[in-house]
Amino acid sequence: MAKKPTNSKPLRKVPEAARSKPAKPAPASKPKAAKGVSATQQLKKVDEEIVTLLNRRAELMIEQIDNHEEVASTFNDPQKERELFQTLEKLADGPLPLKVVHSIYREIINGVRHHLRPSRVAYLGPAYSFTHIAATDRFGSNADLVPVNTIAAVFDEVNRGHVDYGVVPIENSTDGRIVDTLDMFQRLPLKICSEVQVSVHHNLLSRSQRSEITEIYSKPQALSQCRDWLARNMPKAQLFEVTSTSTAAQLARDKPGTGAIASRQAAIQYGLDTIAANIEDNPNNITRFAVIGDDVTKPTGHDRTSLLLHIPHSPGSLSDALNAFKRNQVNLTWIESFPLRGTANSYLFFLDFEGHQDEPEVKKTLQELEKKAVSLRLLGSYPRSEPID
Numbered sequence: 001m002a003k004k005p006t007n008s009k010p011l012r013k014v015p016e017a018a019r020s021k022p023a024k025p026a027p028a029s030k031p032k033a034a035k036g037v038s039a040t041q042q043l044k045k046v047d048e049e050i051v052t053l054l055n056r057r058a059e060l061m062i063e064q065i066d067n068h069e070e071v072a073s074t075f076n077d078p079q080k081e082r083e084l085f086q087t088l089e090k091l092a093d094g095p096l097p098l099k100v101v102h103s104i105y106r107e108i109i110n111g112v113r114h115h116l117r118p119s120r121v122a123y124l125g126p127a128y129s130f131t132h133i134a135a136t137d138r139f140g141s142n143a144d145l146v147p148v149n150t151i152a153a154v155f156d157e158v159n160r161g162h163v164d165y166g167v168v169p170i171e172n173s174t175d176g177r178i179v180d181t182l183d184m185f186q187r188l189p190l191k192i193c194s195e196v197q198v199s200v201h202h203n204l205l206s207r208s209q210r211s212e213i214t215e216i217y218s219k220p221q222a223l224s225q226c227r228d229w230l231a232r233n234m235p236k237a238q239l240f241e242v243t244s245t246s247t248a249a250q251l252a253r254d255k256p257g258t259g260a261i262a263s264r265q266a267a268i269q270y271g272l273d274t275i276a277a278n279i280e281d282n283p284n285n286i287t288r289f290a291v292i293g294d295d296v297t298k299p300t301g302h303d304r305t306s307l308l309l310h311i312p313h314s315p316g317s318l319s320d321a322l323n324a325f326k327r328n329q330v331n332l333t334w335i336e337s338f339p340l341r342g343t344a345n346s347y348l349f350f351l352d353f354e355g356h357q358d359e360p361e362v363k364k365t366l367q368e369l370e371k372k373a374v375s376l377r378l379l380g381s382y383p384r385s386e387p388i389d
Contacts, residue, residue, distance in 0.1 A: 054108060061112045081109065082300065082383070099389055110140025120144040122157040123167040126246045128266040134196040134289040135167040137388050149243070151180040152187075158292050159188050165293040167196070173286045174225045177336045181290065182350050185308060185379060186341060192306050192380040193295035197288050197387040202226050202280045204234075205272035206252050206259040213237055213275070217248035218261035226261055229279040234259075286387050297382055299356035304333075306379040309349040310340060311372060318349070324368035325353060328361045357381040 085102060092101045113119070123135040125147020135145050146163060148154055154166040169178045184190075202222055206213055216223075216230070217240045223230070230239065237259070242248050246269075248260035253270040260272070267274055297303075311317045325332045334352035355362040357378060370376050 057108060058112050058115075061109070062116065065116065082302065102388075106137065107140055110138075111142055114140060114142045118144060119165060120146060120163040121165045121167060122146045122148050122154045122163040124151055124154055124169065124244075125149065126244055128246045128249070128263060128269045129244050130198055130200055130263060130287060131167055131169060131289060132246075133263065133265060134169075134198050134287075137198070138167065138194065138196050138291055139165070151178070152184055155184040155188050155190060155292065158190055165193070165291055166190075167289055167291055169287050170195075170290040171288050171334070172200070172221065172225070173284060174280075174282045175221050177350075179338070182336060182338060185350070186338075186348060189377075190292045191294075191378075192290045192382055193293040193297070194291040194382045195288055195304065195385050196291065197286055197385045199387045199389045200225070200280065200285045200287050201264070201278045201389075202261050202285075203264055203267060203274050204259050204276040204279055205249060205262055205267045205270075206275050207272060208257050208259070210275045212257050213259040214257045215240060215255075216259040216261065217242050217251050219244050219248070222248075222261045225285055226279050226281060228281040229276075233276070233279075291382075299358050299381075300383045302384050303354070303356040303359075303381050304352060304384045305355055305357055305362060305381040306350070306352050307366075307369075308375075308377045308379060309351055309369060309373055310346070310375040311349070312374060313346050317372065321369055321372040324365045324372070327368070328365045330355055330361055330365045354384075355381075 084105065088101055088105060089098060092098045119139055121135055121139050121143050123145060124131040126132070127145075127147055132145070132147070135143075139145070146157065148157060151168050154168050157163045158166040168181045168184075170181050171177050202218075202225060204210075204213075204216070213234065214237055216234060216237045218226075220241045222245055223239055223241065230237070242251070245260070245262035246266055249262040249266040249270045249272060252258045252260035252262075252272055259275065260266070261279070264274065264277075266272070309321065311321050322332065322335075324330075331354040332351065333354060334350075336350045337347045338350070340346040340348045353362075353365075357363065357366065358381070362381075366376070366378070
């Protein structure tokens with residue numbers, strides 16, 4: 001295995017000239033129609049104020065990061081982000097939906113991060129797949145996003161130091177675990193530094209009329225998550241598996257009589273009509289994505305910890321180990337087993353639970369687990385995310 005070089009990069013200092021602080025404009029009030037002033041003129045003035053304030057906010061963020069002793073923690077502070085978005089929920093009282101306001105602020109935050117320390121991110125591609133959507137939400141549209149063909153390739157890119165982070169799916173609320181991701185954590189010594197949850201809405205896309213669609217393409221998981229809808233509404237169409245929803249969208253663009261199950265972003269990118277929207281069988285269909293990298297986060301009070309556990313292959317060993325969670329009142333939220341490579345009749349367990357590794361009750365739980373385990377590898381503690389729509 002190639003040794004992973006350090007990925008730490010110095011923060012890019014901003015020239016003093018670029019930090020000149022313009023006079024802070026007065027808080028914007030709701031625009032009122034003025035006599036002799038057209039709507040176009042008012043919009044122009046508002047745009048000038050918005051751009052000035054956006055740049056002022058960026059300058060203050062840069063100043064906050066530069067002046068803080070713990071630069072790394074300030075650069076990526078999930079707790080401050082959570083507090084910001086809670087504030088936005090109280091302020092967002094207007095025609096813009098809250099998720100639009102969140103998206104705007106997410107781009108501002110990621111834009112500043114990219115300006116100071118550009119990130120190169122590998123993700124399971126191609127573009128406009130759901131993993132691409134997760135990567136864009138986490139790192140912003142300005143990040144250097146690198147699509148690769150397999151989950152294993154994402155892990156390899158991070159492990160070899162070719163990229164700073166990787167984004168891979170880890171579980172789906174309908175189909176459960178993503179086997180390839182769990183397997184790669186067994187193969188390579190990488191960690192989870194954050195997560196992104198995406199509400200997965202599938203759409204039937206095509207350039208043909210619904211009655212003309214005879215073939216439907218998508219990746220296996222998407223077809224599985226829409227199986228009931230397809231059986232009821234498209235019983236005569238043949239279903240074909242491809243490597244990604246984006247590949248399916250390309251086929252629907254180029255081949256008459258073909259439909260694709262993909263995201264609304266793919267519909268826009270490939271010029272397809274939405275024949276039917278939100279066709280997933282489970283309206284609460286959510287995929288959780290793991291961000292793998294080197295970041296270490298402090299406790300936020302709303303965290304998740306993941307680990308790999310290998311216990312003796314004997315009656316009662318799993319029950320004995322898991323009792324540690326009950327004794328210490330730690331909420332175990334997910335457990336998956338899969339065969340341990342190179343052994344017979346031996347299994348590795350992937351565990352998720354609430355809390356941070358630095359919290360006393362979690363520390364005690366980990367200590368008790370280690371006493372029962374053949375081996376235990378902590379994959380990381382990181383803030384729990386809320387699903388993005």
